Amino acid sequence: MISAFPKLSFNLAEKMSEVCVTGGTGFIAAYLVRNLLQKGYRVRTTVRNPDNVEKFSYLWDLPGAKERLKIVRADLLEEGSFDAAVEGVDGVFHTASPVLVPYNERLKETLIDPCVKGTLNVLRSCSRSPSVKRVVITSSCSSIRYDYNSPERSPLDESHWSNLDYCKKYNLWYAYAKTIAEKEAWKFAEEQGLNLVVVNPSFVIGPLLAPEPTSTLFVVLSIIKGENNKVYPNSRMGFVHIDDVVEAHILAMEAPSASGRIICSADVAHWKEIVEMLKNKYPMYPISDKCGAEEGNDVTHTMNTSKIKNLGLANFKSLEQMLEDCVKSFEGRGLLQNLP
Numbered sequence: 001m002i003s004a005f006p007k008l009s010f011n012l013a014e015k016m017s018e019v020c021v022t023g024g025t026g027f028i029a030a031y032l033v034r035n036l037l038q039k040g041y042r043v044r045t046t047v048r049n050p051d052n053v054e055k056f057s058y059l060w061d062l063p064g065a066k067e068r069l070k071i072v073r074a075d076l077l078e079e080g081s082f083d084a085a086v087e088g089v090d091g092v093f094h095t096a097s098p099v100l101v102p103y104n105e106r107l108k109e110t111l112i113d114p115c116v117k118g119t120l121n122v123l124r125s126c127s128r129s130p131s132v133k134r135v136v137i138t139s140s141c142s143s144i145r146y147d148y149n150s151p152e153r154s155p156l157d158e159s160h161w162s163n164l165d166y167c168k169k170y171n172l173w174y175a176y177a178k179t180i181a182e183k184e185a186w187k188f189a190e191e192q193g194l195n196l197v198v199v200n201p202s203f204v205i206g207p208l209l210a211p212e213p214t215s216t217l218f219v220v221l222s223i224i225k226g227e228n229n230k231v232y233p234n235s236r237m238g239f240v241h242i243d244d245v246v247e248a249h250i251l252a253m254e255a256p257s258a259s260g261r262i263i264c265s266a267d268v269a270h271w272k273e274i275v276e277m278l279k280n281k282y283p284m285y286p287i288s289d290k291c292g293a294e295e296g297n298d299v300t301h302t303m304n305t306s307k308i309k310n311l312g313l314a315n316f317k318s319l320e321q322m323l324e325d326c327v328k329s330f331e332g333r334g335l336l337q338n339l340p
């Protein structure tokens with residue numbers, strides 16, 4: 001399925017080119033924008049609602065933003081919407097995709113379509129722009145780790161795919177959407193000869209950069225605050241620091257030898273272990289203490305991360321570091337005040 005894509009004939013890092021990051025209001029995208037500006041790139045990022053200025057105006061305060069950042073409107077569900085954003089850029093990071101949405105009857109419109117059709121929409125724009133030399137998509141370990149026999153398949157590596165029947169059986173709709181989106185992306189890239197590299201991060205934790213937590217940081221904050229009747233997820237997964245995820249994306253774009261899928265994950269743990277760590281370090285917070293009853297997400301597995309290590313990410317930051325950086329930033333923003 002994954003073909004050997006043509007190697008870059010130059011090093012993007014040396015050219016200090018212009019790149020596009022989709023979904024600039026997102027947790028991962030905002031850090032990518034920050035680090036790319038730090039490295040001297042000219043950066044375009046997309047937002048779907050440019051009127052919602054409070055959501056992204058902090059991006060203008062990033063060093064280099066006033067001189068080298070452009071914010072462009074684009075929506076995953078509007079065909080051709082990304083044409084202007086990617087026209088003339090050297091590389092595209094496609095990170096925009098819904099993460100936390102209510103699992104209700106609108107799931108197709110709110111999660112599956114923006115994830116799957118949105119990815120193809122972005123790729124079609126990229127294929128219409130001859131300047132684009134490489135596209136890096138943020139997929140997920142969710143498109144790798146779910147199957148009936150994950151313990152026996154472990155250590156999981158880039159050759160493994162989540163089983164769509166398993167995802168359906170256990171209502172793992174995010175994993176379902178990410179798996180289909182990634183498979184469709186590889187098919188499209190192969191057909192069109194697009195130079196695609198995919199990063200598959202596990203659950204990302206780190207300090208808050210945006211004004212409000214979204215995505216996985218929202219989940220961590222809810223658990224620390226003891227929301228949802230103090231229930232934490234009955235799930236086991238890999239965890240990874242945002243700094244490592246951003247470094248992996250930049251390596252995936254810059255390294256001429258980067259290709260295929262790239263797992264980015266530090267430690268696999270059950271949420272009960274995360275909760276224990278939080279309770280020991282932060283006994284003053286009403287941390288969730290009841291394990292959820294959902295099934296199918298507590299899959300024992302290990303991950304082989306040699307590919308990203310060989311590409312240059314020598315050491316992952318620890319779980320302790322991820323949580324410490326995250327909680328410190330919540331405290332700094334006053335998000336953990338006046339809790340019961």
Ligand code: NAP
Pocket residue numbers: 022023024025026027028029047048049055074075076077094095096097098099100114118138139140141178200201202203204205214215216
């Ligand atoms: P996030 O903070 O929730 O950001 C998601 C981004 O997608 C937001 O910018 C959001 O824009 C945008 N988006 C959603 N629907 C859209 C639409 N219809 N049109 C245009 N933009 C849309 O999530 P994140 O954690 O940074 O995740 C970013 C990517 O990483 C996703 O592809 C996710 O699947 C992947 N990933 C995340 C993790 C993790 O642990 N966080 C792990 C593995 C992979 P709005 O602000 O307008 O909603």
